[in-house]
Amino acid sequence: MTETTRQKAEKSLALIEEVTAVVLPEPVGEIVPLEKADKPVAAEIRKRMDEIDMDNTNSIISFGSSAQDELREISQAMLVDVRNKDVGPAGDSLRNMVTTIRGFSVSELDVRRKRSWWEKLLGRTAPFANFLARFEKVQSQLDKVTDDLLGHEHKLLKDIKSLDHLYEKTLNFYDELALYIAAGEEKLKELDEKTIPAKAAEVDKAPENKQVMKAQELRDLRAARDDLERRVHDLKLTRQVTMQSLPSIRLVQENDKSLVAKINSTLVNTVPLWETQLAQAVTIQRSAEAAGAVRDANDLTNELLTANAKNLRQANKVVREEMERGVFDIEAVKTANAELIAMIEESLQIADEGKAKRAAAEEELKQMEAELKTVLASAKARGDKVGDTAGGAVPDIK
Incomplete structure (x- = not known):
């Protein structure tokens, strides 16, 4: 009105x-x-x-x-x-x-x-x-x-x-x-x-x-x-x-x-x-x-505050964790040390195995040489001149 x-x-x-x-x-x-x-x-x-x-x-x-x-x-x-x-x-x-x-x-x-x-x-x-x-x-x-x-x-x-x-x-x-x-x-x-x-x-x-x-x-x-x-x-x-x-x-x-x-x-x-x-x-x-x-x-402000708080917490966690870590992680050191020990032990084992194989080979070589000398001696003793040539190729082993 x-x-x-x-x-x-x-x-x-x-x-x-x-x-x-x-x-x-x-x-x-x-x-x-x-x-x-x-x-x-x-x-x-x-x-x-x-x-x-x-x-x-x-x-x-x-x-x-x-x-x-x-x-x-x-x-x-x-x-x-x-x-x-x-x-x-x-x-x-x-x-x-x-x-x-x-x-x-x-x-x-x-x-x-x-x-x-x-x-x-x-x-x-x-x-x-x-x-x-x-x-x-x-x-x-x-x-x-x-x-x-x-x-x-x-x-x-x-x-x-x-x-x-x-x-x-x-x-x-x-x-x-x-x-x-x-x-x-x-x-x-x-x-x-x-x-x-x-x-x-x-x-x-x-x-x-x-x-x-x-x-x-x-x-x-x-x-x-x-x-x-x-x-x-x-x-x-x-x-x-x-x-x-x-x-x-x-x-x-x-x-x-x-x-x-x-x-x-x-x-x-x-x-x-x-x-x-x-x-x-x-x-x-x-x-x-x-x-x-x-x-x-207000809702936007609260959302921003909450999101920032969460982000700050996560960032702080990452930073603090990195700050508290050493130059090397103990687990990495332990793993490296274990690998090193295993490597040394493996090397020693391989060396021992090689030494044993060489000794065994040396014995086999001596046996093979002895067998060869025996065979040559047998051939020379026959008197058909075949063993003389063959026997001269084998050095004397003392």
């Missing part, structure tokens, strides 16, 4: 209190006859009796009609004003406002929810962006309906004042009818008790040649008297209907006052409350987004 609209709504509250404070007078039910009326009322009754001319039928037919002239003017002015109103009922605007607010789904207030896969597939905007778009649209609609309600409120206030005036004039007409009815009844009483008996006496006393004319005058007087009686009866019926219209006017006024109060309450209380709730929803979402950003920053 704009500030101008809010000020208009608050300003109209004083007008509502003004029209609500008006106390309308209650109608008086009884008709006071002439003999019981006080001097001012009696004078008014006699004044209206003087309007009756028994020789003029129109005066009887129109008796009491002048009391309706002012009331008719007010009623016609109100009807013209109603015809000039080219607007819908105020209730329609209230319903439009309710429809506008209800069209804003409560689920849309949950702006923190994530889009479903279907919404993502269709490319729909995020809930909060959609919420802000709907808020702007509904806000503009609400401002328009609010302006319409203000217009209806002013028209209803004008109608209430017009109804006050109509009630006042209707009540005056009601009281005026009482005077006319009292005047008519008094005139009928005068006719029945004085005028008609006197006219009948004139007929009886009239000469024979004038009795027909006098009798006709008596019949005309009695017919006029009957017309007046019927007119007074009509005025009584009109007064009864008028008395029934007074509470109807009051009822319409009360309905208009209730509707005006409802409109003003909607403008002053309901609409600002609704706007406040929406503003709170927007603020809460923005706070939630800010808190989410802070949470993400």
Whole structure:
């Protein structure tokens, strides 16, 4: 709601209190006859009796009609004003406002929810962006309906004042009818008790040649008297209907006052409350987004701290292990020493084996030489000169 609209709504509250404070007078039910009326009322009754001319039928037919002239003017002015109103009922605007607010789904207030896969597939905007778009649209609609309600409120206030005036004039007409009815009844009483008996006496006393004319005058007087009686009866019926219209006017006024109060309450209380709730929803979402950003920053900081601590621990372990190691690892020294010992032992074993093989070979050589000498000696001893040549090739071994 704009500030101008809010000020208009608050300003109209004083007008509502003004029209609500008006106390309308209650109608008086009884008709006071002439003999019981006080001097001012009696004078008014006699004044209206003087309007009756028994020789003029129109005066009887129109008796009491002048009391309706002012009331008719007010009623016609109100009807013209109603015809000039080219607007819908105020209730329609209230319903439009309710429809506008209800069209804003409560689920849309949950702006923190994530889009479903279907919404993502269709490319729909995020809930909060959609919420802000709907808020702007509904806000503009609400401002328009609010302006319409203000217009209806002013028209209803004008109608209430017009109804006050109509009630006042209707009540005056009601009281005026009482005077006319009292005047008519008094005139009928005068006719029945004085005028008609006197006219009948004139007929009886009239000469024979004038009795027909006098009798006709008596019949005309009695017919006029009957017309007046019927007119007074009509005025009584009109007064009864008028008395029934007074509470109807009051009822319409009360309905208009209730509707005006409802409109003003909607403008002053309901609409600002609704706007406040929406503003709170927007603020809460923005706070939630800010808190989410802070949470993400804190999570990133914690992740960095944790990762750096782990990296520092691993690097420190590697450095400290390298710092605490010797030039040679003891295991490597032990392995090298074991290999060296094994090599020496293997070398000694190979040397011993070679020495034993050489000694064995030497014995075999001696045996082979001895065998060869034996064979040669045997050949030389045969005396066929074959052994001499062969034996000379073998050196003596001592």
